[in-house]
Amino acid sequence: MTDLVQFPLSNGGSVLVEVDAAHRIAPAGRAADVLDRARASLEDALSGVVGAAEAALHRFRDMDKAPDEVELKFGVKLDVEAGAFIAKTGVQGQLEVKLRWRRDDSIVPEEVEESAE
Known part of the structure; x- marks a missing residue:
């Protein structure tokens, strides 16, 4: 079962998000109300996740031999209560990382031909 949560946006609008139904006791008459209002804006809710992504990105870019792509x-x-968080797969959190390095010697300089006059 799922619920709808309304997340306010900093520009004054809002967005509805479908979330897993919370296992909580609702006051009488609350069962018909399927729309919860989030405690924080969507931007505020995502700030922790964005911070985690920035920290991971900076760590990989600071490697001795930094990758060309991260x-x-x-x-x-x-x-509705926790905001945003990194979803788990199985019993662990999930963060998939791909690092790519291009070979430095893959670029062959052009040979310059000398012309004899």
């Missing part, structure tokens, strides 16, 4: 991939779940 790709971070993870699922984000939204919750």
Whole structure:
């Protein structure tokens, strides 16, 4: 079962997000109300996840031999009380990282031909 949560946006709008139904006791008459309002804006809820992505990205870029490309991939779940968090797969959190290095010697300089006059 799922619920809808309304996350306010900093520009004054809002977005509805489908979330897993919380296992909580609702006051009488609350059962018909399927729309919860989040405690924080969507931007505020995502700030922790964005901070985690930035920290991971900076760590990989600060390697002795920094990769040419860094790709971070993870699922984000939204919750009316907890905000946003990195989703788990199985029993562990998920953060997929791809690092790519290009060979430095892959670029061959052009040979310059000398012309004899």
